[in-house]
Amino acid sequence: MMDPPLSSLRSLQLCDQEGSESADSSFRDVQDLPVPQQIQISNITCDSFKISWDMDNRGGERITHYFIDLNKKENKDENQFKHKDVPTKLVAKAVPLPMTVRGHWFLSPRTEYSVAVQTAAKQPDGEYSVSQWSEIIEFCTADYSTVHLNQLLQKAEVIAGRMLPFTVFYRNQQRDYFQQASPSYRSRDAQCSRMLPAVKDDSGSDGSPISGKLEGIFFSCNTEFNTGKPPQDSPYGPYRFQIQADILFNQNTNIYFGDFYCMYTSYHYVILVLAPDGSKEDVFCKGRLPELDRSNNRFLTCTEDSNGALLFHHAQDVILEVIYTEPVDLSLGTVSPISGHQLMSLSTVNAKKDPSCKTCNISVGR
Incomplete structure (x- = not known):
């Protein structure tokens, strides 16, 4: 059997490690193998990184392989349904450094990892002699790039369905949120009767570049197929603010x-960002998110009729979560109770993505 390829580490041998000792009992420590020093991590993406280090020349000619011990830092708030990462030792033949480590099965975006390295010499009997472990270095993988987001965009377009007309955006909340004095809500300005942008939570894909960074106000626009109006049920509260779409x-x-x-349901969600041209969040989105043609896309459109009036349509087969990035004055719309139920189980607050869904995952870190 051939040894795994060097530059990409796509073929891996996996084994456990305890402490700073070699995991395999057949490995033998050899004092004359150099210990990697000054570990450097660079070119970090959502599912890859480059690693390099310094070594003295003592015993360097005997090195045949590198062992890279990669461990995900524990996160108590991690999605309980997500596939668990295990301590992973990556085995690669010795190659000129830096070396690229890539693999969406063991690297996730925006995730903290620790890494340590051993040098090794493969013996004629197939066993390895190894150096001591290097120091432990920590780093964090990156967000999805626009290339990855375009892949998600293409998958979302496949299931978006036909476009339906709508006339209002709406936002549901508890009654207190819409009252004049609402100091308990950070996303409300009680004195000016405005809804204020808040930092987006961690719902959705781990690699989304807007989570924890973009500021905005969540709105909905989906309508019921049989009535053409917003649904009367909501997971966010029994009172609804409605505002004309234009x-x-x-x-x-x-x-x-x-x-x-x-x-983990049959429902799929698409997050869209509406940012006034030239605003702070508009500048943030450019270069980070795929920009859509406002009059011609598969999710949410604004077009003009022959008289110059604006017409609006939304995709039928996905649930749209629309983030508007500026404050919205309550006087621009109306607040009224809904007649349906508050379906808390459908809330997407900090909801994590199903990593096993073939419809909405791409072949990079989840």
Whole structure:
């Protein structure tokens, strides 16, 4: 059997490690093998990184392999359904450094890892002699790039379905949220009766570049097929603020694709960002998110009729979560109770993506 390829580490031998000792009882420590020093991590992406280190020349000619011990840092808030990462030792033949480590099965985006390295010499009997472990280095993988988001965008477009007309954006909350004095809500300005942008939570894909960074206000726009109106049920509260669509979405608004995910159900969610042209969050989105044509995309469109009036349509077969990036004055819309139920089980607050869904995952870190 041939040894695993060197530069990409796609073929791996996996084994456990305890402490700073070699995991395999057949490995033998050899004092004259150099210990890697000054570990350097560079070119970090959502599912790869480059690693290099310094070594003295003592015993260097005997090195045949490198062992890279990669461990995910424990996160108590981690998605309980997500596949568990195990301590992983990557075995590769010795090659000129830096070496690229790549693999979406053991690397996830925006995740903290620790890494340590051994040098090794393969013996004629197939066993390894190894050096002592290097120091432990910590690093964090990156967000999805626009290349990865475009892959998600293409998958979302496949299931978006036909476009349905709508006229209002709406946002559900508890009654107190919409009252004049609401100091308990950080996303409300009680004195000015405004809804304020808040930092997006961690719902959706782990690699989404907007989670924990983009500021905005979540709105919905989906309608019921039989009535053409917003549904009367909501997971977010029994009171609803409605605002005419053209106030938030018009020819001066840019639209971006933010994410595509599901939560272990048949429902799929698409996150879109509406940012007024030239605003702070518009600048943030450019270069990070795929920009959509406001009048011609598969999710949410704004077009003009022959009289110059704006018409709006949304995709039928996905649930749209629309983030508007500027404050919204309550006086621009209306607040009223809904007649349906508050379906808390459908809430997407900090909801994590199903990593096993073939519809909304791409072949990089989850």
